Amino acid sequence: MSAQYPVDESILSALSAVAMRAEADEIEIRLEFNESTQINTLNERVTSQTHVVDIGGNVRAFVNGVAGFVHFDGWDNIQRHVDDAIQLAKWQLDFGQAIKRDEVQPVRLVQRLDMREDPMAIPLEGKVEVLLHYADIARAAHPQVRSVNARYFDRYRHLWFVNNRGTAIEQEKLDLGGTILVVARDRTGVAQRGVSFGSSNDFGAVRGLEEEVRSAALTAVELLNAPEVVGGEYPVVVDPHLAGVFAHEAFGHLSEADGQVGDAGLLAEMYIGRNFGPKGLHIYDTGRDVGSRGYLPVDDEGVEAADIDLIKDGVLVGRLHSRETAARLGEKPTGNARALHYRFPPIVRMRNTVIAPGDTPFEDLFRGIKRGIFAKGTHGGQTNGELFTFLAAEAYLIEDGVVTTPLRNAVLTGNVFSTLAAITAVGNDFVRYEGGGGCGKAGQMPLPVSHHAPSLRIERCLVGGRGA
């Protein structure tokens, strides 16, 4: 890949020269080359395939505490874009919120991709063949499988970033993922179950999913006649996939400091040292897990990644920062400022959010549950800081410690603060799950993130549902 798009050292030098002479308190210039492929299939045929090349960039300028942001396609007229961003930053806006962002050590870095199996080296036909192979497997699994929708994408990014503090970074990034969605249908309704995959360095993540696809097909059929869950409070056991989404939705977003600054009420709750969960609960965010979709050694403000403990021994010990939020709260930047694309400014986002493994064997998580829910996988989740919701892909009733009947439409919800306190066991079955979805915030979606976690047991979790 690097050979195809050779490094031009003059790009960083030229951009640095423009940044250094700009008349702004701070200025950042980013240029990107993005090349992406997306394939969608339905059963045995391709329904769409796109190959997109985006070239463009952005400039962010700060003048007296106001940010001016300009994004553009192409690489022409960089100086004019810099002038425009400064002019916007000089717009008369006074909300009494000016702050000087934290100074960080200038970073000079050229980062190349270290691939296991390069997706760009796989011809389109090869990618299509894998998807159609999975469709064959799912359709052969059961006659009630009505359709198989498969989606694959890969996205290569080559970025150049400079600021007027001496930072100059050239980076390559890769993100790939997708989903095999199996839809079953009979006279009474439709049901679906999917298999998802993702990686930041390996096309191999797409291979070897045959058993998972077959299992998803049979589960979709099983869900056709599953009764709807009866709403109410239950003890719940969640599998590692769902536990990871729980950590992301229920706590990760609350830890993003751009949601905390300027909010005296929230900061009074989110003080460092507050007890949040059981002694064995350890949640952290890392950008240094090579191969995960949340791998991000340097963020989009040029800050090198740090591993950030958020909860350690059940106690709040950290939060996720951009340079601005760190300055406002008197803490250190953590390398969590991310932008989906050059059309967006960086905002505080998670990378790979991890619940460290505990010491409870999986079977013991069910012990003593008279009537509860076992939830596996997820169709996604959402939070507003206080409340969270996640949609279980599969759910089963637990009766007297044994998993029994499948249920449909299990939506697990709760209050973040009380639910974290209600975790009573952390499993020792740690899984590095990588899915093909992404995180959405402020219109920037889907941002590649990862969640690695073990199974969890949560007491008194509110489950939505109409069943009676």
Place this chain on the structure above:
Amino acid sequence: MKAFAERTSGDDEVKWTREDIGDAALLHREVWSVEVKGGQSPMVQHGSEEVRALRIVHQGQLGFSTSRTQGWDELKRMAYEAARNGPDTRLDEPDLNTVRSFTHGPTWQPGYLRHMTEGAQTLYERLASFADDFRPSVSVAYHATRKALSNSRGGSASWEQGYWEITAGGRRVSGTDFHGLNETRLRADAMPDIAELGKSLAERFQWGEKILTVESGSYPVILLAPIVMSLFTSVLARLSGPALMAGNSPWEDRKDQAVLSPLLTLWSDPMTPDGPRTGPFDDEGTPTAVRPLIEQGVLRNFVLDRETAGRLAVEPPGMGYRPALNALPTSLPSNLVIAPGSLSLADLINSFPRVLILQGWIGGRPTNPLRGDISGNASDLYYAEDGAIVGRVKNAVVSLNAFDVLSHQLRAVGSDSRWVPQGMMQAAPGKLVPLLIDGVSVNVRK
């Protein structure tokens, strides 16, 4: 790298030959915005995008190419290459000579930025006055799009659309209670009324100051526009061309049959004057018209682009829109509009001695859109008794099935239309009204 940014001279138009079947779109979008959030640096933003997108049909297979920098000759070469492995297609091209260029909404003027700044400042101050610890958030944006379309039949057309979008709200955190507010106003013909938005948010802030708990059970619930939009995600899933092609839609053989309540009429409306997608033709150049999707509960039209219409051997209805600037047109309505009823919000509240009003929920989207089961953690739920709103309900999960509530549980359709923008979860803007639903399941954490 520089070569990627350069186009060949004389590359301003696609050179169609007699053998070609295809179309080309030059899409230009600009956004200006002023964003202010408590505790963060205010930001003034201008973004411009220019995308070229080209579709080619070659030996019955579709090739698509798009780029922000490459010229038409290169894109055409790439589209032919993509067609070799592309999907089978029934795509044909409309006669663009039958449509005229048009402009919808105001054209950007530099003076607008001052209006936007003043509007943002006024709203921010209004919100900050709610309470000392209220954290306001305001975004005032203007979106402008220029599109030029040509095709291998020799025709061409172009159009411009512009609209305003104002989103405002904020949050007050007291202990572990988050009292959040958020409302959006869209308008194409003039900047939305800042004072009206401020007043509406102030009213809702007052509604929510007192916290209540209710018992778990079955309630009449008024669903406000953002919630109504999440119900129609499921309805659109059953109406969409791709679901029909996949054989997944339970409504595939229900055309001209009752599928929802007779109180409900739903249009794809490209003529409404204040709509973001208003225009005489869609993104494929197909002439548009107001199309009833559901008319008094009866399924009248599916949502089809030219590809799916071709496969069903019906006339393309003009519902092929791009979900994103560099995406292929797909089956989407223009502006999704519900026919208003005659009851104001106050009338709806007075319809039952006790009623809940749902404005926002967390995770309120279907686990399976075609089935329509939805459960959401209510983040913005109010309780009214004897016609008066008495407080905000906490710790409640609202569970429903979109098709049940839009058929036998629907009691009345409100008259107060509100725009809900196209977003991360909904692929079309909607002008929607409150719906009064009976028998909604509400589970409350003790």
